[in-house]
Amino acid sequence: MKKFLAVVKHEYKKVVLKWSFLIGTLLLPFLAACFAVIPAVIFSLEGEPTRIVIVDSSRRIEPRLRENLSTEKIMEKGRKAANESLSDLSPSQEEQMKRGAGQFVKGFVFVNHGVQNQTPENIRAELTERIIRDEIDAYLFVPPDIDAADAKFEFRSRKGSDFVTSDTFRDALNEAVRSQRLADANISETVLKDLSRPVNFDAKGMDEKGEEKDSTGTFIASFIIGLMIYITLAIYGQTIMGAVVEEKETRIAEILFSSARPFELMMGKLVGVGLAGLTQLAIWVVSATAIIAVLALQVDSAQLFASAPTITPLMIVYFLIFFLLGFFIYASIFALIGAMVTTVQEGGQFAFPPIMILLVGFYLSFAVIRDPNSSLSFWVSIAPFFAPITMPVRILAETPPFWQIALSIFINAVAIAGLIWLASRVYRVGMLMYGKRATLPEVWKWIRQS
Amino acid sequence: MNEKNVTLRVENVSKRFGDFSAVEDLSFEVRAGRVFGFLGPNGAGKTTTIRMIVGITVPDEGSIELFGSKMSSELQNRIGYLPEERGLYKKMKIADQLRYFAALKNVSGAEADKRIDFWLDRMNLGEWKKKKTTDLSKGMQQKVQFISTVLHNPDLLILDEPFSGLDPINVEFMMDVISEFKTQDKTIIFSTHLMETAEKLCQDILLINKSQKVVSGSLREIKESYGKNLIALRASGGEKVLEDKSLVAKVLEHSDEKEIHLADGASDQLLLRRLIESGAVVTKFEQIEPSLNDIFIEKVQS
Known part of the structure; x- marks a missing residue:
């Protein structure tokens, strides 16, 4: 346990104390704002x-x-x-x-x-x-x-x-x-x-208590939430992959494996980087809340928030849960890929399929925003791989019954357990295989053998 | 041999990768406080065996006992392992990486900092503490890697080709540290394919080839068992005698003397007598030991 915590601390500091973390934390909200404004600016020109x-x-x-x-x-x-x-x-x-x-x-x-x-x-x-x-x-x-x-x-x-x-x-x-x-x-x-x-x-839309709500703000807020989760999952997934490949490439893995169990090392990495991701999300949530609070104090802008959806503390808890579910799903996939390949560039090619799945999940969230109660919305918001994006969007658009949220959490947790099981087996063998990239049949053999 | 004095016991260990057998039915013991040379050509199964000893992989068959008990992750804390292929985090400060490696061996906090300072100073790397790996020369990086191996004061040190790429000054320096560990009654397993270094450092050796044990035992005894048929000779005349195939198997010319390999069953005393009888002037006639290199080549080629 002590060693596990040492790994968590190491991985957390490695991400958070980098310049790229600070820049990313500041830059992403700025980019999101640009996405919203640039089309209008271009057409005004x-x-x-x-x-x-x-x-x-x-x-x-x-x-x-x-x-x-x-x-x-x-x-x-x-x-x-x-x-x-x-x-x-x-x-x-x-x-x-x-x-x-x-x-x-x-x-x-x-x-x-x-x-x-x-x-x-x-x-x-x-x-x-x-x-x-x-x-x-x-x-x-x-x-x-x-x-x-x-x-x-x-x-x-x-x-x-x-x-x-x-x-x-x-x-x-x-x-x-x-x-x-x-x-x-x-x-x-x-x-x-x-x-x-x-x-x-x-x-006007109606929430489950029969209260009216304006849907324009919901549309925008859902979109922002979906985009934010999509981007953080893609970034932190690839951070994991980079960290795994570095330890393999520099042969540090051999020293690490002679000091702690591979499973401890891999989980420590996932948890450490996951906490770094949570830190970034927390910074965004807190600063967004602060900005809104300051703006709301000015009476003129009260109108601005008339159509904003109400975000309850419970919703924020749900968002964090689904962020973590998504993080562990994609992080274990990226850890697995990292253990298979020999360089970051090679990993980039293999990273394409999971990124595509993530992107499909992001696009599906538009269908969810349009009709949060359709059966399509139900299925994609409990399906593993998609739920981490689609469920928070659905919760914001129109909170589904609790059992559906619980079912989604359960299904995704099971998926995580399976993926981590797979990834840890590939990790254990792959990290000590130098020289060439493993083929899929080889990886399958590692999974069965170990 | 007293149980307590055995640091490592490997019994009938085998490891296969698919159809390829990397280690086959290997057994040996390493005694406490000794420098143990683990020798063999490239691809003989040295790294596979070491990985099993340090608990990175487990044997398919057989057992490995360390300090009298079965291998476990607790015991890993008592081993310092310097792999042949090794590296450091590229963009991390030296002190930070050492702190991490120490923490993974259960040494942390002020104690870790104290030891890091001690070793960095000792290796003349004090000023580099806050620098990143990429700022260091290759030799310095190797010293940092060595520090990470000894930081937790292990009882068993496993060094896989520790001197590759080091300049002579640093080799000497490392040798000093290793002998210091020896005097503290720590066990050192030293894996190499450089026989000269092994001969200088090791008390016991194990030679493996093609995943199997070839020779093992104390270096002294092994040399003695091979050492009866080699003669260093300096003489003028007597060439006829040396051509006698019943006495001499092979003659190697060195700069100012000859190395005589006696034929099987031939007596060195008879050779000396025959030389003198033939009128040769003998200025040197000495029974010599084979070098570890000779033994290695003979064993691996046969």
Whole structure:
């Protein structure tokens, strides 16, 4: 036991007293913040005004289109879209980005082009020429009769891949044509607008006690929790692998094995690095709580937290339990890989499958956030390998009955026992095998023999 | 032999890896307070045997007894093992690693610090205490590894090729420490394939080849049992006598004398008489012992 504690202390200090630990502790929250902000920033940078020529021989569509494309109109639409998206439970990310970008679009500049007595082919050639000379960015051909069966609105643009601009333009055009058709049919636009205004859709989730909760904050918080567990598991798993490979590569293993039992050494390593991971999580939790507390003191920001999910101390305990379960599952896999290979680089190739499993678990957590009570959510939140990420996310989104949490803990604990059993057998033999990487059949032989 | 004086008893030990038999039915004893040379060519099974002695692996058959009881993790604390392939944590301070290795042998706290300071000073490494392994030369690293072997003041020291890569000054230095341990009645098992070093250091030897025991016993006795048919000769004349196959098996020319290997059953006294009768002037005629190297080569090649 004394030796086991010595190993724990050694491994803990080895991780925590490194610069990378301090940098990682500070950097990860920063990176997470960047992930949240960067897409919006990038789209806000976009939007040089699009210079456009509208060829409308009927002169019926162009005025309305111009009005719809004015900066004020677009801004107003963007605001409306943003308001809608806040109450939207799970907008696809593409939609969200487009809406966000809609708020920043720079608008259109209309360029005049004389088209007296020219054939459409001539006009097209001239406009294409102007686009090539970079005088304009796009042109639109409005058909003479918009209601003809083969009427086609030809939109040609240099910025073909700029979906924000072309979507905005298409929406504005549709609206302009619709307005014109309404006018043609003698229907008042204001009356129609009044009649087709959207309902006030008040969507809120409910927790198990029947209390209302806003789901936007839950979505974000669940995502953050899932991401945090995913990243820490990946990082600490690979830390374990590095430590194991170092002792094998430098032949320190031989000295260690002549001083303590291999099982003690391996478990000491897992526990020591696991405690280092817990330390980092604790720093994040405490500092996040402190920041929220400080912000909450300012009355203005009270609104900011109106939609934040309530995180109870019990939830934090669950998160820590599932972090530890995940840590021991992946750490024992990485320890096993470390004992098989001869260099860290070689280990990197073998680390790919467990990282992929971890990543799948992270993606599955989106399905869990969408519908925490589906049978898919149930199965992935008790399955070993996935549960350490999906269960905390599910607990946050909508806490399942206690028996499901207990079942998940039990199943994962059994998986850990099995994996540690396997890993310790591979560790015992593999750590003393120098020279070449073990093949899978060899590893299987070690497991059976020892 | 008194039970108490036996540090290590290996009885009928075998170890196989799949179809390959690394050690086969090996038995020997190591007496307390002796330097025991464990010799053999590369791949003879030395490292496998040592790993079983220090409790890294267990024998498939047979038993190993240390200090009168069966091998256990408690007994590991009384062994200091310097493996042939050895290393240190690259990016860790010297004192920290030594503290860790000491803790794994149940020596910790102030006691460990005291011993670390003592040994670092003794090895002239005092200033390097707070440096990392990568800052040290190869020779210094080997001294640090040696310190980690003796920090817990073991009763049995197992050194596997301890001098490989050391410069002569450090070899001498290490030799001093080893003889110091000897005077404290500690047992030293010394594994090597360098016969000259073994001959200088060891009192008892065990020679193994192809996973089996070839020769064992005290170095003195072994040499004596081989030492009756070698003659160092310095003489002028008498060449005819040396060509007599019934007397002389082989003649090796050294710089200023000849090494005569007598034929089986031939008498050295008869050879001397014949030489003098032939008119040769004999200035040196001495029975010599074979070197351990000779014994090794003879045994391993046969």
